Amino acid sequence: xxxxxxxxxxxxxxxxxxxxxxAASRFRFSSHGMSWVRQAPGKGLEWVSGISGSGHxxxxxxxxxxxxxxxxxxxxxxxxxxxxxxxxxxxxxxxCAKLGSGGYRAPSDYWGQGTLVTVSS
Amino acid sequence: xxxxxxSPATLSxxxxxxxxxxxxxxxxxxxxxxxxxxxxxxxxRLLIYGASTRATGNPSRFSGSxxxxxxxxxxxxxxxxxxxxxxxxxxxxxxxxxxxxxxxxIK
Numbered sequence: 081x082x083x084x085x086x087x088x089x090x091x092x093x094x095x096x097x098x099x100x101x102x103a104a105s106r107f108r109f110s111s112h113g114m115s116w117v118r119q120a121p122g123k124g125l126e127w128v129s130g131i132s133g134s135g136h137x138x139x140x141x142x143x144x145x146x147x148x149x150x151x152x153x154x155x156x157x158x159x160x161x162x163x164x165x166x167x168x169x170x171x172x173x174x175x176c177a178k179l180g181s182g183g184y185r186a187p188s189d190y191w192g193q194g195t196l197v198t199v200s201s
Numbered sequence: 202x203x204x205x206x207x208s209p210a211t212l213s214x215x216x217x218x219x220x221x222x223x224x225x226x227x228x229x230x231x232x233x234x235x236x237x238x239x240x241x242x243x244x245x246r247l248l249i250y251g252a253s254t255r256a257t258g259n260p261s262r263f264s265g266s267x268x269x270x271x272x273x274x275x276x277x278x279x280x281x282x283x284x285x286x287x288x289x290x291x292x293x294x295x296x297x298x299x300x301x302x303x304x305x306x307i308k
Contacts, residue, residue, distance in 0.1 A: 115297070117245075125237075125245065125288050127297040139295035142202065175244055179292075187235035187292055189256065191244040 082107050082190040084176045089195030096166050096199070102159040102176030102192060110134070110154040113179035115188060116161050118172035118197075128174070129161065132184060139184075144170075166199045173197075203227050203291050207300035213308040216279050222303045224272040224289035233293035236265055236274045239302075240285045248287075249274065279305075 088100040100116070115130040129140045129150040138150050149162040159176055173196050177188035204227040214220045224234070232252040237245040247256040249265035252272055262277040276283055284307050289300040 117299075124286075124302045125239075125290075125299040127290070127299060130295055130297065141296050180250065184295060185233055185292055187247055187250040187290065188237075188245075189247050189250070191246070193244055 082178060084178060084190060084192035086174065086176050086192045086195040089174065089197045091198045091200065092166055093201050094167060094199055097162070097164045098166065098197060100161040100163065100174055100176075100195060100197070102161075104157045104159065104176075104178065107178065107190075109152075109157040112181075113184050113186060114150075114152060114159045115177045115179060116150060116159075117175045117177055117188070117191075118170075119175070119194075120169075120172040123172075126172070130179070130184065131159070137184065163197070166197075168199050171197060171199045202296055203230060203294060203298050205289055205291055205298050205300035207287075207289055207303050209303060210301070211304045211306060213306050214279055215308045216281060218279055218308075220276040220279055220283075220305055222274040222276075222287055222305070224267075224274070224300050226270045226272075226291055229269045230291040230293035232268045233291060234265075234267070234272050235290045235292060236263075237288045237290065238283075238285050239288065245288065276305075281307075 083105045116128040173194040176192040178190040180186040180189040234252045236249040239245040
């Protein structure tokens with residue numbers, strides 16, 4: 081069974097930075113796109129960023145563009161999200177999700193359990 | 202960015218009855234539409250992809266239909282474990298986008 085384990089969440093002050101990690105196992109990591117999806121407390125799902133299997137293609141939601149950077153290390157089966165200039169509205173549970181087969185046009189077929197990021201002074 | 206709109210926001214249905222949830226895209230997403238189920242404190246779970254293909258392990262009472270801009274998720278006979286929040290997502294174009302969710306509650 082596919083496993084995705086997020087880490088790196090926590091409490092950070094506005095304007096601060098945080099790096100989330102997602103350890104992937106039990107599938108061919110480099111063959112699948114990956115994404116980060118977040119959920120603010122009591123709210124719906126918001127797609128944050130996606131990356132192709134090779135890492136050469138990345139995309140961001142307008143709400144995080146210029147502040148967040150997605151990356152991956154296929155040699156370590158790791159996905160990352162570097163978050164800078166954090167704002168209160170970035171407070172959410174952040175999920176790492178694996179994309180199914182089919183390149184970037186694929187649904188998220190497996191999800192981690194999420195890591196909570198709280199931006200507050 | 203493609204905007205996904207789900208209706209209704211809340212749906213009250215009795216166990217054993219049929220539930221029909223709707224999702225509309227602001228422009229065509231072909232059949233690149235997925236449905237997810239989320240229960241409190243849990244990560245979302247993929248139910249349907251390609252608008253109508255059930256993901257592995259999901260019961261046959263879940264079915265999806267539609268293409269282009271109009272989509273439907275139908276649960277034929279509601280079981281107690283089906284009461285949850287359901288999200289549609291288009292993955293035709295990045296950035297991907299989710300609908301705001303439909304909460305399916307017990308009547």
